[in-house]
Amino acid sequence: MRKGWLLMLTAVLLFTTACGANGEMGTKGTGAGGEAGQSTLAKAREQGYITVGFANENPYAYKEADGTLTGEAVEIARVILQRLGIEEMRGELTEFGGLIGGLQAGRFDMITAGMFINENRCMQVAFANPEYSIGEAIAVQKGNPLQLRSYEDIASSGAKVAVMTGALEIEYLEKSGVADSQIVIVPDQDAAVNALQAGRADVITMTDPALRSRLEAAQDDKLERVEAFEQPVIDGSSVRGYGASAFRQADTEFVEAFNDELAKLKQSGELLEILERFGFSEAELPGEMTAAELCG
Structure with a gap:
């Protein structure tokens, strides 16, 4: 009798392990934010909001004095998410260098x-298609x-240069x-800017x-933007970037849905309208x- 129970228990354990290995009986593998069998996109639609990571970087994503979350990336995402059935965005302020880690840890979706x-970033996250291009x-x-x-x-001058943690400019420099x-x-x-003003950076x-x-x-x-700045050429290519x-x-379903709506914004001209609100021009469209x- 004991032998029969042991065989049954072994079979149950093997079935459970197999299901966990292929993911068919657990989560759909579409994000840490989803419950069992539920994707990140489905969960966000159900709860009516999604949490996003941002770094308080104007004009991309930042909070205004009254606490309103805005910026070109935020406003583009806001329109797309609403069209996907997600009405509210909740911001999680994070240093730029910690954004990818925060996403992977499930602090935001x-x-x-x-x-x-x-x-390098493509090996860690899944990017939607670009929404702008700049130097x-x-x-x-x-x-x-x-x-x-x-x-x-x-x-060559030995000048001190201040740059934000986690920024791609560090690699370029x-x-x-x-x-x-x-x-x-x-x-x-x-x-x-404070470092430049205080003389800690040139x-x-x-x-x-x-x-x-x-x-x-x-x-x-007492500060000025250098008008005649030469765009860096790194590894033989211009560093003009796409954001x-x-x-x-794992959130492939979410990325595909986001890209579909982004394509509609490009075609309708709404993308440019949003970008222009934050100082971009037609020259900064991603084409x-x-x-x-870009991920290669």
Whole structure:
């Protein structure tokens, strides 16, 4: 009798293990946010809201003085999510360098931070198709005392450059010959401006729309954006970047639904209308570029 019970128990354990291995009887493998058998998208639709990660980076995603979450990435996602049946977005403020880790840990279910698509990030998250395309920029003290017009100039001059933690500009600077000792890592863009104002850095760098917005907010006539800045060429290619929302890699259903609605925004002209509200122009539209092409 005991032998019969033992055989039954073994069979149950083997069946349970097999189901767990192929995922058919557990979650659908579409995100940590979903309950058993329920995708992240389905759960968000059911509960009526989704939590998004952002880094308080103007003009991509930031909170206004009254606590309103906005920015180009946020407003594009807001329209798309509402059309997918998700009415509310709840923001989870995170340092830029911690956004991917926060997504993977389930602290939020997507990243709306205007994050650039690159091959390293593609190995960690699933990107939607790009919503904009932009270049880099630098700002210095008025008069540009060190005559900095490129990342190579920063490298050769020994200038201190402030850059936000986790930003792709760190890699660009390093590949342009800027020494680690020259790079001043700061938590966010406003801290970079503060470092330049206080003399802890000789130059700051970020994407062009972000730099324009931070200089406008600072209202400091002792600072200036370098108009003749030369775009970096890294590994033989221009670093003009493409930004997009990001999801957990298992959330393929969500990404596909998001992309379908994003394509409709492009076709109708609504995408450009949203971008223009945050200082972008038609020149910053992503064209026909896709996340698959950028991920390689």
